[in-house]
Amino acid sequence: MNLSPLVTDLYQLTMMCAYLNSGKTGEAAFELFVRELPKNRNFLVFLGREEILKVVESLRFTPDDIDYLNSLKLFPDWFLDYLKEFEFTGTVYAFKDGELFFPYEPVVRVEAPIHQAQLLETLLMNQLHPLVLIASKAARVVAVSRGKTVVDFSLRRTHGTDAGLKVAKASYAVGFAGTSNVLAGKLYSVPVVGTVAHSFIMAFRSEKEAFRAYLETFPSHSVLIVDTYDPVRGIKRAIEVAKELGVELKGVRIDSGDLVELSKLAREILDREGFRSAKIILSGGLDEYKIDQVLSAGAPVDAFGVGTKVGTSSDAPYVDFVYKLVEVEGRPIMKTSTGKKMYPGRKQVYRDYSTWKDRLTLVTESSPGEPLLEKIVINGSPVISPLSLSRIRERFIELFSRVPAPLKNIYTQVNWLPEVSEGVLKLYKQLEEELLGG
Amino acid sequence: MNLSPLVTDLYQLTMMCAYLNSGKTGEAAFELFVRELPKNRNFLVFLGREEILKVVESLRFTPDDIDYLNSLKLFPDWFLDYLKEFEFTGTVYAFKDGELFFPYEPVVRVEAPIHQAQLLETLLMNQLHPLVLIASKAARVVAVSRGKTVVDFSLRRTHGTDAGLKVAKASYAVGFAGTSNVLAGKLYSVPVVGTVAHSFIMAFRSEKEAFRAYLETFPSHSVLIVDTYDPVRGIKRAIEVAKELGVELKGVRIDSGDLVELSKLAREILDREGFRSAKIILSGGLDEYKIDQVLSAGAPVDAFGVGTKVGTSSDAPYVDFVYKLVEVEGRPIMKTSTGKKMYPGRKQVYRDYSTWKDRLTLVTESSPGEPLLEKIVINGSPVISPLSLSRIRERFIELFSRVPAPLKNIYTQVNWLPEVSEGVLKLYKQLEEELLGG
Numbered sequence: 089m090n091l092s093p094l095v096t097d098l099y100q101l102t103m104m105c106a107y108l109n110s111g112k113t114g115e116a117a118f119e120l121f122v123r124e125l126p127k128n129r130n131f132l133v134f135l136g137r138e139e140i141l142k143v144v145e146s147l148r149f150t151p152d153d154i155d156y157l158n159s160l161k162l163f164p165d166w167f168l169d170y171l172k173e174f175e176f177t178g179t180v181y182a183f184k185d186g187e188l189f190f191p192y193e194p195v196v197r198v199e200a201p202i203h204q205a206q207l208l209e210t211l212l213m214n215q216l217h218p219l220v221l222i223a224s225k226a227a228r229v230v231a232v233s234r235g236k237t238v239v240d241f242s243l244r245r246t247h248g249t250d251a252g253l254k255v256a257k258a259s260y261a262v263g264f265a266g267t268s269n270v271l272a273g274k275l276y277s278v279p280v281v282g283t284v285a286h287s288f289i290m291a292f293r294s295e296k297e298a299f300r301a302y303l304e305t306f307p308s309h310s311v312l313i314v315d316t317y318d319p320v321r322g323i324k325r326a327i328e329v330a331k332e333l334g335v336e337l338k339g340v341r342i343d344s345g346d347l348v349e350l351s352k353l354a355r356e357i358l359d360r361e362g363f364r365s366a367k368i369i370l371s372g373g374l375d376e377y378k379i380d381q382v383l384s385a386g387a388p389v390d391a392f393g394v395g396t397k398v399g400t401s402s403d404a405p406y407v408d409f410v411y412k413l414v415e416v417e418g419r420p421i422m423k424t425s426t427g428k429k430m431y432p433g434r435k436q437v438y439r440d441y442s443t444w445k446d447r448l449t450l451v452t453e454s455s456p457g458e459p460l461l462e463k464i465v466i467n468g469s470p471v472i473s474p475l476s477l478s479r480i481r482e483r484f485i486e487l488f489s490r491v492p493a494p495l496k497n498i499y500t501q502v503n504w505l506p507e508v509s510e511g512v513l514k515l516y517k518q519l520e521e522e523l524l525g526g
Numbered sequence: 527m528n529l530s531p532l533v534t535d536l537y538q539l540t541m542m543c544a545y546l547n548s549g550k551t552g553e554a555a556f557e558l559f560v561r562e563l564p565k566n567r568n569f570l571v572f573l574g575r576e577e578i579l580k581v582v583e584s585l586r587f588t589p590d591d592i593d594y595l596n597s598l599k600l601f602p603d604w605f606l607d608y609l610k611e612f613e614f615t616g617t618v619y620a621f622k623d624g625e626l627f628f629p630y631e632p633v634v635r636v637e638a639p640i641h642q643a644q645l646l647e648t649l650l651m652n653q654l655h656p657l658v659l660i661a662s663k664a665a666r667v668v669a670v671s672r673g674k675t676v677v678d679f680s681l682r683r684t685h686g687t688d689a690g691l692k693v694a695k696a697s698y699a700v701g702f703a704g705t706s707n708v709l710a711g712k713l714y715s716v717p718v719v720g721t722v723a724h725s726f727i728m729a730f731r732s733e734k735e736a737f738r739a740y741l742e743t744f745p746s747h748s749v750l751i752v753d754t755y756d757p758v759r760g761i762k763r764a765i766e767v768a769k770e771l772g773v774e775l776k777g778v779r780i781d782s783g784d785l786v787e788l789s790k791l792a793r794e795i796l797d798r799e800g801f802r803s804a805k806i807i808l809s810g811g812l813d814e815y816k817i818d819q820v821l822s823a824g825a826p827v828d829a830f831g832v833g834t835k836v837g838t839s840s841d842a843p844y845v846d847f848v849y850k851l852v853e854v855e856g857r858p859i860m861k862t863s864t865g866k867k868m869y870p871g872r873k874q875v876y877r878d879y880s881t882w883k884d885r886l887t888l889v890t891e892s893s894p895g896e897p898l899l900e901k902i903v904i905n906g907s908p909v910i911s912p913l914s915l916s917r918i919r920e921r922f923i924e925l926f927s928r929v930p931a932p933l934k935n936i937y938t939q940v941n942w943l944p945e946v947s948e949g950v951l952k953l954y955k956q957l958e959e960e961l962l963g964g
Binding site: 253300407 | 530532548550556590591647681684688691708709712718721722725726728740838844846961
């Protein structure tokens with residue numbers, strides 16, 4: 089992904105110009121959080137430290153960018169000159185990758201001169217949004233998969249190349265075993281996986297001829313798709329061809345029909361014919377509900393290939409992230425529109441990992457539990473190296489195994505909110521009175 | 527966007543290898559279509575000729591790509607050598623940009639040696655999917671907007687940078703007036719627009735001070751957001767400051783509260799105070815339903831800023847595009863799984879623009895009406911220059927004004943299907959019998 093400071097809303101640049109023009113360049117703090125969870129979600133999963141570092145680093149305007157901005161006949165020359173030299177010099181805090189979060193919990197805090205912190209907003213949100221969206225959806229899939237392998241097959245129906253990469257990354261981070269997306273393999277070292285498509289089978293004069301061509305080419309890697317014509321015949325033909333060629337059959341994929349019945353039948357036939365190690369892979373419109381249903385019905389599945397519904401988080405395709413000013417020049421800030429509650433001041437979140445209860449405090453307060461916001465950028469420079477994706481994944485899997493069952497239940501909604509500290513509440517009330525008074 | 531042939535599913539590469547290994551490299555035809563429309567859609571809008579040309583051009587493997595593929599220890603050396611020299615040499619047909627389409631109508635046909643046509647699949651779909659998805663959603667917004675200006679404010683909650691660009695492009699193509707996405711302005715010449723955010727207002731000690739700072743910086747471009755505190759007071763303060771500075775007030779933006787009542791009040795106050803040319807811009811969770819409701823209630827709105835719900839097509843966040851093999855080595859192909867109907871053979875779509883009725887034919891049949899699939903790539907080279915985005919937009923607006931009202935009704939679903947020619951039906955029946963027989 090080529091990030092650019094032009095991946096921004098025009099008003100970020102006009103506001104920046106107006107801040108500078110009016111000498112309003114004091115320190116500000118913005119926090120990124122959600123007021124409520126999307127439909128069907130009991131938690132969200134934070135992911136994106138690496139992207140935050142990239143965003144910070146990418147906030148440099150090229151001569152080309154400046155030419156374009158100049159062509160808008162909107163900005164004064166002094167501002168364009170300023171942009172030529174612009175660098176972000178602020179400090180950024182973020183949750184750890186793979187950490188669960190809940191409403192009102194700031195997962196990122198940016199502290200910088202206000203015009204700088206403002207410029208970060210759009211690109212930061214644009215990059216974190218799909219990661220959090222998909223990690224949160226995919227974690228639900230993992231929650232019901234009872235240790236079975238799940239892989240990402242969504243690339244063709246994601247919202248473009250960046251989305252495709254982020255789906256592969258985010259789903260792997262929460263426990264998927266791999267992706268079909270080859271570029272994600274190259275860029276993020278996500279294991280790449282694949283089977284074979286119906287079109288390959290249909291391209292040959294017969295199913296057996298197609299199986300033969302595939303098994304001859306990949307004698308030790310072949311998962312054959314068996315439902316192009318009749319799935320039961322397909323399984324038998326796959327076995328016949330594997331025997332005929334004397335090669336291993338890694339598995340069979342079933343992409344349509346009654347997945348429960350067909351997988352039982354497939355297992356029976358494969359076992360009977362001596363192909364006990366051949367895996368059964370299911371795909372076709374799967375999501376956490378369908379997977380839970382298939383596994384609850386006792387289907388002897390080894391792996392699921394999930395696509396569109398997870399890759400677009402189709403039941404809840406966005407997270408209502410907001411990036412709110414909480415302090416400027418030492419003065420805590422709050423906005424109180426109907427239905428748009430927020431807590432003022434720079435805050436921290438403490439988690440008690442034995443109960444998974446959180447506490448939202450001011451940064452000046454102390455609390456038991458683990459503080460979740462950590463400094464990752466100081467004066468514009470990274471002060472951490474993000475964990476490798478496989479480490480993030482290991483950590484997530486371990487943590488997730490200890491998350492209370494009600495949070496992981498995909499059918500019932502729980503309202504898991506942080507406890508709000510005395511300090512935050514007091515400040516909230518104080519500002520509320522000032523706003524009502526003013 | 528850096529397109530790469532690695533933006534693909536692993537199985538496209540393994541199938542390619544198996545096709546080559548078994549000498550199966552005859553001419554094939556694949557068609558891209560949908561079997562059914564997404565929820566709440568009466569039509570889809572095709573967009574993406576430029577992207578198809580870019581995809582075709584981008585199918586070159588870099589030495590780096592080859593090294594990565596080699597590291598998978600999956601592919602034979604001869605295949606990696608082949609990929610080093612790979613170019614797409616096929617022919618591509620596509621609908622015109624901005625053309626409406628319906629179930630079973632191929633909007634793209636790829637004719638190429640089968641291993642090449644197969645490789646195109648994932649990247650082609652990944653690139654066209656968000657364009658079609660968003661153009662189709664945004665056209666519904668345009669359908670209810672009664673000529674009012676609509677602009678795209680969705681960038682922060684789209685699924686990454688590529689999605690953000692494609693949302694800006696697709697929504698502009700169907701009649702939006704602009705986008706907040708500055709990079710889309712630079713890359714696609716979409717007009718960029720913006721107002722000011724609540725955070726800017728809150729950063730100052732008072733609303734008037736903030737308005738002053740903004741109006742002084744942009745005396746002839748300012749749309750002020752007036753609902754940070756009390757919207758009625760906000761409007762009055764905006765007027766006061768504009769008068770005090772003797773500058774124009776381009777407009778006011780209202781982002782929360784009762785948009786109908788507030789816009790009426792705003793219009794009244796602005797007119798009374800002599801700001802008749804100041805526009806009223808509404809935003810905040812808007813989609814086609816909300817816009818229709820606001821306009822039906824007589825709100826005196828000039829423009830709408832729409833964000834997340836359109837930028838993610840939130841009520842239907844994916845289009846179930848399929849790319850199906852329809853012919854190989856001159857032999858028509860069909861697959862008949864339950865619920866997965868398709869028509870075999872290379873096809874054309876003819877449209878009667880006086881009735882908007884379509885006819886699906888074999889390419890060998892003739893028909894009255896305009897043929898919609900046109901050759902855009904021959905032997906791997908573009909044979910057209912895509913229309914400029916502004917021309918696509920003009921053409922769409924003109925065509926869309928003539929689309930029958932039931933199709934544009936956002937509340938009721940119509941089932942608009944092409945008539946299927948004798949030739950297609952005959953071939954369908956013939957292949958059905960063969961499949962049942964086999």
